[in-house]
Amino acid sequence: MPSLLNLPREIRDEILWLALHHERTPPAGREQHGEEERVVIKNVNTSCLMNGKKVFYEPRPALPTAVPLLLANRQLHAEVQEAVARLQREEGRHCKVDVMFLEEKELWVTSLWTPACFRVWDQAEVTIRMVGVIPDEDLPVRKTLWNDSTGQGDFCIYIHSFQYALDCFLQAGPTGTAPGTGAEEGGAMVDRHMVVKHLVLNFITPTTDDQHPLASPRERCRCLSARRGPIPAEYNLYRKKRMRPEWVADTLCLLLRYMNAGASFAGTEHEEKYASLMFERVGFVTVQIDGRPYRELDVGAHVKRRESYVDADTRMYEEDGVLHPVWIKDVMAARAAAGLG
Numbered sequence: 001m002p003s004l005l006n007l008p009r010e011i012r013d014e015i016l017w018l019a020l021h022h023e024r025t026p027p028a029g030r031e032q033h034g035e036e037e038r039v040v041i042k043n044v045n046t047s048c049l050m051n052g053k054k055v056f057y058e059p060r061p062a063l064p065t066a067v068p069l070l071l072a073n074r075q076l077h078a079e080v081q082e083a084v085a086r087l088q089r090e091e092g093r094h095c096k097v098d099v100m101f102l103e104e105k106e107l108w109v110t111s112l113w114t115p116a117c118f119r120v121w122d123q124a125e126v127t128i129r130m131v132g133v134i135p136d137e138d139l140p141v142r143k144t145l146w147n148d149s150t151g152q153g154d155f156c157i158y159i160h161s162f163q164y165a166l167d168c169f170l171q172a173g174p175t176g177t178a179p180g181t182g183a184e185e186g187g188a189m190v191d192r193h194m195v196v197k198h199l200v201l202n203f204i205t206p207t208t209d210d211q212h213p214l215a216s217p218r219e220r221c222r223c224l225s226a227r228r229g230p231i232p233a234e235y236n237l238y239r240k241k242r243m244r245p246e247w248v249a250d251t252l253c254l255l256l257r258y259m260n261a262g263a264s265f266a267g268t269e270h271e272e273k274y275a276s277l278m279f280e281r282v283g284f285v286t287v288q289i290d291g292r293p294y295r296e297l298d299v300g301a302h303v304k305r306r307e308s309y310v311d312a313d314t315r316m317y318e319e320d321g322v323l324h325p326v327w328i329k330d331v332m333a334a335r336a337a338a339g340l341g
Helices: 009-020 066-070 074-091 157-172 217-225 233-239 245-265 269-275 277-281 299-304 326-337
Strands: 055-057 094-102 106-113 123-131 195-204 282-289 292-298 316-319 322-325
Touching: 009 066, 009 074, 055 157, 066 074, 094 157, 106 157, 123 245, 157 245, 157 277, 195 245, 217 233, 217 245, 245 282, 245 292, 277 282, 277 299, 277 326, 282 299, 292 299, 299 326, 316 326, 322 326
Parallel strands: 055 106, 094 123, 123 195, 195 282
Antiparallel strands: 094 106, 282 292, 316 322
């Protein structure tokens, strides 16, 4: 019977190398994967106001590529370990995740490439794609992710949803967790203490057609207003236009400022801890548009500047005669422990 072990070692090494580099295909849309095939993860801690109800994951997350190979037999276990060690030496610890911004009302998160089980990632590449258009029946009742959920203007459901997806990544990893392992409501919480040295967010320009053209740069305010509730009749045409990727990226960049405020305004130490999760576990953020550099966020430098929103309930500590929020001191210690500086 043919067997991988019957092949010369050099050929086996090449096969294992190719297997570790295998990438999955992202979903094309709702018609390819029915809505019932996606689940909401409930077993991660978060300070997110929306609690992830607009963020959907695969019910059976893909295992890291190396896992089934490691379980085959002792010889392959040893050879796969050598291949993973070579991967770390030559390319680093990388993963790829797809976030499908589906019909502008849901985020579908899919792990595309996770070669092995790592806790510290040198780079996590996240592709954000806008797929599908908003169904007409959803607009009058304000079901889009652009709806302002808090009355605070900029902090739309989209920002809260992406924060939840980031919280899931930093606790459960790129493949997430599955029902039956505590993902259902009330299940055991998961925190694998993931650290990402370099987070790359690549926003892709959506496909267009005659009925759904790409909006012009000057139409940003009208396009957003057309997605946020009752509008004048003349704004109807802006509902059909596709959002530009830089608008989606700019809105997401508010996440850094929002989470900073969230850590200081948190009502409990538990909420404060998870509001500052990104500051503890992410080193540097690069924002791209179609693979081209757009913005950069040095998370460590932001923390070291000790800028924060405070109110009467914010816990403070004194250093050199100056008061700073306690969460910043805790974050700096956590970053040092994670090797982020």
